[in-house]
Amino acid sequence: MSERGSVEGPLTVDDAGRERQLAFFKKPEVPDYIQSLVESYIGKKTAKSRDDPVVLDRMRNAILAQKSRYWKEKRVSYRKAYQVLGYLAYHAPVYLVQFEHILWQVINQGLAKPRMRILDLGTGPGIVPLAVIDLLGRIGSGSAEVYAVEQSEEHLEAYNALVPAAAAAQGSRVQVHKPIRADIGALEAGDLPDRIDLMVFSNVLNELRHLDTDRRADLVAGLAERLAPDGTIVVVEPADLANSTAMRQTVRAIADRGLTVYSPCSFIRGTACNPARCWAFEQKGDIRPTRLMERLAAGKDGYRFMNVDIKYSSALLRKDTKTQHAYRVPPGAKFAPLSHLRRHLDRKINVVAALMSGNLGDNRTKVYKICDGTPAGPTYAVVPATLRGTNRDALEGLPYGEIVRLYEVLVRFNRDHGAYNLVVLPGTRIEPIGCPGGEESETRST
Incomplete structure (x- = not known):
């Protein structure tokens, strides 16, 4: 040794x-x-x-x-x-x-x-x-x-x-x-x-x-x-x-x-x-x-x-500067910071964030806490009970802390909890950063 x-x-x-x-x-x-x-x-x-x-x-x-x-x-x-x-x-x-x-x-x-x-x-x-x-x-x-x-x-x-x-x-x-x-x-x-x-x-x-x-x-x-x-x-x-x-x-x-x-x-x-x-x-x-x-x-x-x-x-x-993910949102990438969600209420937007929990909901309505490091209020990705198709399980089983791109999610505000919900829709695209795409696809996204 x-x-x-x-x-x-x-x-x-x-x-x-x-x-x-x-x-x-x-x-x-x-x-x-x-x-x-x-x-x-x-x-x-x-x-x-x-x-x-x-x-x-x-x-x-x-x-x-x-x-x-x-x-x-x-x-x-x-x-x-x-x-x-x-x-x-x-x-x-x-x-x-x-x-x-x-x-x-x-x-x-x-x-x-x-x-x-x-x-x-x-x-x-x-x-x-x-x-x-x-x-x-x-x-x-x-x-x-x-x-x-x-x-x-x-x-x-x-x-x-x-x-x-x-x-x-x-x-x-x-x-x-x-x-x-x-x-x-x-x-x-x-x-x-x-x-x-x-x-x-x-x-x-x-x-x-x-x-x-x-x-x-x-x-x-x-x-x-x-x-x-x-x-x-x-x-x-x-x-x-x-x-x-x-x-x-x-x-x-x-x-x-x-x-x-x-x-x-x-x-x-x-x-x-x-x-x-x-x-x-x-x-x-x-x-x-x-x-x-x-x-x-x-x-x-x-x-x-x-x-x-x-x-x-x-x-x-x-003590060193090593981190689990070296990823940073590229300049010009069209992803809304979570701290700006109030500007996008009831609209479909793109976001990129880390997955900070497993399913906090139930088998019908799935709820996942997400965060992008901006000083925002609590934000959750929500898979509604009515959703069918591959998106229903797209966040299931992803590692804690995994960074995920969410394209075309609907912004809602939950007044009872003072939190924002990003509702996953049939047309939402969900990609962990390990998926192909890279900065080029991010900067082209709308």
Whole structure:
């Protein structure tokens, strides 16, 4: 292997490894060895059987209390044992598969290295490290050194019981370092290892309620000093309106401090966006409930303890100027900026924008958030229930952040939501930028 600091190409995955990971995403579930580690930890922590009714009932109460506090205060404390056990039962399964999706995105976009130094800030019981261990073990490629920071003693106890054991179970691909006990809000860059290839803030920045947007951005930008020159920062937050929009504002502020937003935002017009109303998130396929989740859901109101859907808001940032899409709207191209839609009400126009969500509507009326980086209000591409033909599914399955040309869409204004709808018609033409056409066809478009 080459020495750290030398130039390495991106991590590559052979066909067999890729097929295994894609099969996992088709029917995602927490692997048996991780479920067994969690069950074993709960048994040791409580000194009771994993099926003990008292243990299950206390975990249910902890989960209900966490959910109640979250919706009231948008934060949760994990200082007591059953709070952490509830987290492992209810939140951790979704977060594990969720981060595998994100790490797979990093790999597919050529941002991962054959050997990576990964730092998980606010690691909790180690869900991000567990996802790294599981994915690298499944694809049979790459290796990693994992560092972590966590303040909660209860979380650290769970981390030390789960993460090293999982790494050992999957071979020697991942080296796990002893986690650093610290408050990430008070960290200095010098407290951390250097030349980090992947720095992760997963469901963490939203919990720093004592810090405003600028101070959160200062924190991330300061810690980015420990990032390798070609390293990547991952920011992930829940998909609800408050946390999602707050994350976009924080990411925008981080970019103002000299980092580059790699994805999903594409500033295709070279302008700074206004993230105040940017509610954008990804949705992936539901996971299969864990054995523990099914036991918790076996009693009354069992649905309260089922958590299987994956929705999250995320962003990747870089110290260099690398971005997912280098595309910029060519001079003279006849595409209306989204900030000018008020001039085109009830008219058919051409636009080019990034796709910032999956279908937010239903199977009849499909709704997709789009953005072109101009400081516009919320804008959606709408496929009406009455539309038939190929345009009905033209936006379905396109990657998050994909840039799309929309020709001859009808501009409407939704007064109830203060948003613009670009209605897809039978004669609308929809082209991802990867399609043939280029600048020449764009400059001729009317």
